[in-house]
Amino acid sequence: xxxxxxxxxxLIKTRGQQVTLSCSPISGHRSVSWYQQTxxxxxxxxxEYFSETQRNKGNFPGRFSGRQFSNSRSEMNVSTLxxxxxxxxxxxxxxxxxxxxxxxxxxxxxxxxxxx
Amino acid sequence: xxxxxxxxxHVSVSxxxxxxxxxxxxxxxxxxxxxxxQYPNQGLQLxxxxxxxxxxxxxxxxxEAEFKKSETSFHLTKPSAHMSDAAEYxxxxxxxxxxxxxxxxxxxxxxxxx
Numbered sequence: 001x002x003x004x005x006x007x008x009x010x011l012i013k014t015r016g017q018q019v020t021l022s023c024s025p026i027s028g029h030r031s032v033s034w035y036q037q038t039x040x041x042x043x044x045x046x047x048e049y050f051s052e053t054q055r056n057k058g059n060f061p062g063r064f065s066g067r068q069f070s071n072s073r074s075e076m077n078v079s080t081l082x083x084x085x086x087x088x089x090x091x092x093x094x095x096x097x098x099x100x101x102x103x104x105x106x107x108x109x110x111x112x113x114x115x116x
Numbered sequence: 117x118x119x120x121x122x123x124x125x126h127v128s129v130s131x132x133x134x135x136x137x138x139x140x141x142x143x144x145x146x147x148x149x150x151x152x153x154q155y156p157n158q159g160l161q162l163x164x165x166x167x168x169x170x171x172x173x174x175x176x177x178x179x180e181a182e183f184k185k186s187e188t189s190f191h192l193t194k195p196s197a198h199m200s201d202a203a204e205y206x207x208x209x210x211x212x213x214x215x216x217x218x219x220x221x222x223x224x225x226x227x228x229x230x
Contacts, residue, residue, distance in 0.1 A: 004159070033218075042222045043160075043206060056217040090159055099210030099218040101148050101167035107159030 002026065004093050004108035012114045018079040021111045025072050025093030031055075032074040033098045033105065034066055035090040043090075048098050049074055055097070078113075086115045118143050120209050122221035130229045135194040137224050139181075139207030142188060149190040150208040150218070151181055160206065166190060177201070202228045 005024045013019050025032050033056075034046040045058040049068035068074045072093070078085055088110040096103040123138040141147055149166040164175025171183040181192045192205060207221040 043220045045218065045220065048217070056215050092160070097216045099148065099150075099208070099216035101165075104162050104165075105160075105218075107152075107161065109157075109159050 004091055004106050006089075006091050006108040006111050008111060009109065010112045010114075012116060013081050014116050015081055015083060017081050018077065019081060019113060021076045021078075021089055021091075021113070023074045023076070023091030023093075023108060025074070025091075026106055029093035029095050029106075030072055031094045031096060031098050031103075031105075032068055032072065033092045033094075034074070034076050035092070036060075037088040037090055037110070038086070046076065046089075050097065081115045083115050086113060088112050118147070118209050118211060118214060118219045120207050120219055120221035122205075122207050122224050124224055125222065126225045126227060128227040128229060129197045131199055132196050135179075135192070135197045135201065135226065137192040137205050137207075137226065139190045139192065139221060140188055141190065141207075141209045143209055143211055145211050145213055147209045147211050148216070149181075149183060150210075151175065151179070151190075151192050152206045152208065153177075154204045154206065154223075156203070163192070163205070197226075197228050199228050199230065202226055 031050045033048040036044045048056040066076045090110045092105045092107045094103040094105045121140045151163040152160040166183045174180045208218045210216045
């Protein structure tokens with residue numbers, strides 16, 4: 001079974017631009033979660049989608065948005081990029097609820113975003 | 117509100133020594149607890165999880181963790197460290213009442229000395 005794939009793996013953007021990151025979950029998984037990881041802030045939860053509906057949301061500004069398609073693939077969009085958005089963005093999938101007792105979350109390798 | 121505290125941003129042990137990574141949580145209801153590991157330049161991987169069955173949970177790569185309700189702790193241990201254990205370890209908690217949203221600790225980098 002193929003793992004979680006994220007594209008692109010590396011991205012360089014300038015301040016003010018917008019970016020879209022893509023995540024393909026493991027086949028059959030309906031939950032996709034997004035995380036931002038930085039050396040200073042650690043691992044920060046962005047949001048979780050389950051069957052195309054946003055179930056949980058972290059404390060990020062409205063510039064960060066996401067969506068999930070009917071095939072469970074998910075995209076994350078960041079508008080008006082700031083220098084502080086430079087981070088590793090991780091996507092994870094699970095068949096059921098991400099933090100539920102009956103499931104395991106599988107992570108992709110991440111997209112490294114650099115904002116200049 | 118739930119929170120997770122991992123004591124020590126860096127822990128250094130000698131190869132062959134005991135590994136102990138500390139995790140304390142706050143939760144008003146029975147929690148679900150997780151340990152994940154992140155090897156350099158990779159995503160996270162589940163090591164083990166506590167879901168209210170046995171309090172001593174065995175995971176992959178020889179790791180185990182014990183849920184201690186009275187101490188609100190879920191420390192991760194391994195009897196004998198191996199060089200390949202060098203990685204960052206994250207503790208996380210969720211509860212049913214919060215929609216199972218995972219709350220993450222800050223992570224602990226495990227350094228193995230030869």
